[in-house]
Amino acid sequence: MPSSDPKTPEEAKPSFDDPASKEAVESLNSTKTLEETDQTNTPMTGNQEEEEEEEEGECGFCLFMKGGGCKDAFVAWEDCIKQVEEKKEDIVEKCFEITSALKLCMEAHADYYEPILRAEKAAEQEAVKQLEKEKEEEAAAAAQKSEINEKEK
Numbered sequence: 504m505p506s507s508d509p510k511t512p513e514e515a516k517p518s519f520d521d522p523a524s525k526e527a528v529e530s531l532n533s534t535k536t537l538e539e540t541d542q543t544n545t546p547m548t549g550n551q552e553e554e555e556e557e558e559e560g561e562c563g564f565c566l567f568m569k570g571g572g573c574k575d576a577f578v579a580w581e582d583c584i585k586q587v588e589e590k591k592e593d594i595v596e597k598c599f600e601i602t603s604a605l606k607l608c609m610e611a612h613a614d615y616y617e618p619i620l621r622a623e624k625a626a627e628q629e630a631v632k633q634l635e636k637e638k639e640e641e642a643a644a645a646a647q648k649s650e651i652n653e654k655e656k
Contacts, residue, residue, distance in 0.1 A: 571615035573608035580605045 561569075568577040583598040609616040 568616075568619070571609075572612040573605060573616065576601075576605040576608040 565577075565581070568574070580598065580601050583601045584594060587594050587597045609620060613620060
């Protein structure tokens with residue numbers, strides 16, 4: 504409840520516009536007690552220990568991706584990338600379908616994955632700008648070369 508004293512500031516409302524805030528809120532929302540996760544004083548098996556170590560070593564992006572509705576699609580994509588890198592094959596060719604499935608899943612869960620989708624769109628727009636700039640530079644260089652050739656004749 505806000506204070507009636509004008510000198511006492513009202514409680515600040517958090518902003519959920521930036522990805523870090525969204526991720527923190529999601530993390531808090533998905534936090535479960537030991538009872539809810541059934542991890543109360545149960546000895547870990549070797550597999551559970553490996554999974555825990557893997558999660559501890561994961562990057563924030565991976566944890567974020569696995570925190571939404573596309574966890575399975577993301578894990579499949581990660582596995583594809585690892586396999587292709589090990590075999591030194593073409594990632595785009597070999598993982599195209601899995602990547603497409605992941606993107607479709609993210610779009611279907613845009614409420615959660617919006618920060619990633621927005622960053623991807625910005626990167627695509629930047630790449631298009633860069634390609635257009637390179638084409639303009641190539642066209643200018645070709646025109647200049649043509650002009651020099653005409654003067655030499």
